[in-house]
Amino acid sequence: MTPLSTQVSTRISTQAPLIAPSILAADWSQLAVETKNICDAGADLLHVDVMDGHFVPVITFGPQMVTTLKAHSSIPLDVHLMISQPERHIEAFIAAGADIVTVHQEACPHLHRTLQQIRECGAKAGVALNPGTPVSALESVIDEIDLLLLMTVNPGWGGQKFIPQSLERVRSARELITKSGNTIHLEVDGGVNAETSKQVRAAGADTLVAGTFVFGSDNYKRAIDALKE
Numbered sequence: 001m002t003p004l005s006t007q008v009s010t011r012i013s014t015q016a017p018l019i020a021p022s023i024l025a026a027d028w029s030q031l032a033v034e035t036k037n038i039c040d041a042g043a044d045l046l047h048v049d050v051m052d053g054h055f056v057p058v059i060t061f062g063p064q065m066v067t068t069l070k071a072h073s074s075i076p077l078d079v080h081l082m083i084s085q086p087e088r089h090i091e092a093f094i095a096a097g098a099d100i101v102t103v104h105q106e107a108c109p110h111l112h113r114t115l116q117q118i119r120e121c122g123a124k125a126g127v128a129l130n131p132g133t134p135v136s137a138l139e140s141v142i143d144e145i146d147l148l149l150l151m152t153v154n155p156g157w158g159g160q161k162f163i164p165q166s167l168e169r170v171r172s173a174r175e176l177i178t179k180s181g182n183t184i185h186l187e188v189d190g191g192v193n194a195e196t197s198k199q200v201r202a203a204g205a206d207t208l209v210a211g212t213f214v215f216g217s218d219n220y221k222r223a224i225d226a227l228k229e
């Protein structure tokens with residue numbers, strides 16, 4: 001956990017964003033190679049999109065996949081749980097190697113307790129908000145989180161178009177974080193490319209998830225550098 005905290009404070013102070021490529025958009029028949037290549041290309045976090053076919057329509061990965069990715073990754077795993085009742089699986093994902101675990105506010109009736117559970121199990125705690133959920137929903141748990149993830153598309157699929165109204169939400173989330181005085185990543189997820197990355201960074205995001213833009217490129221390093229420019 002220490003390397004991540006150091007990375008975070010350094011990056012925030014130098015204004016360069018952390019880049020978290022989403023393995024969802026990689027070639028699944030080559031996951032070990034893809035993981036190694038993306039680490040070598042300068043990714044800061046490996047974003048793992050876990051979907052359960054219930055909270056979102058699609059089913060993707062479980063903890064076993066996290067174990068496999070962990071074995072090939074030299075960077076922290078940023079595990080985004082798009083699942084119902086995430087509290088039932090948090091321990092397993094952290095035991096498998098998740099460094100950051102992000103749950104959806106919409107999936108957690110006992111959000112405060114669930115965030116404490118993540119920290120108690122030894123990971124950084126994140127909360128994600130769907131595009132329709134107000135940022136103010138996190139006011140009362142702001143001291144329990146290490147990462148605030150704003151969905152800039154509706155969760156469920158990669159390759160969707162960035163929702164422009166998200167920019168105002170990024171600004172509100174940045175205000176909330178600044179007001180709290182806490183060190184919290186502000187991550188955006190969905191439709192991030194060379195153009196939208198500049199907009200979300202100007203609005204206050206410091207961590208960018210990118211699936212299609214990075215893994216769809218024929219040069220991962222160039223794509224990551226374009227997001228950091």
Ligand code: DX5
Nearest residue numbers: 155156158159190191211212
């Ligand atoms: C959507 C996922 C995203 C997605 C991003 O449900 O949470 O992480 O894979 O993919 P792109 O960058 O292609 O929008």
Ligand code: ZN
Nearest residue numbers: 049080189209
């Ligand atoms: Zn995601």
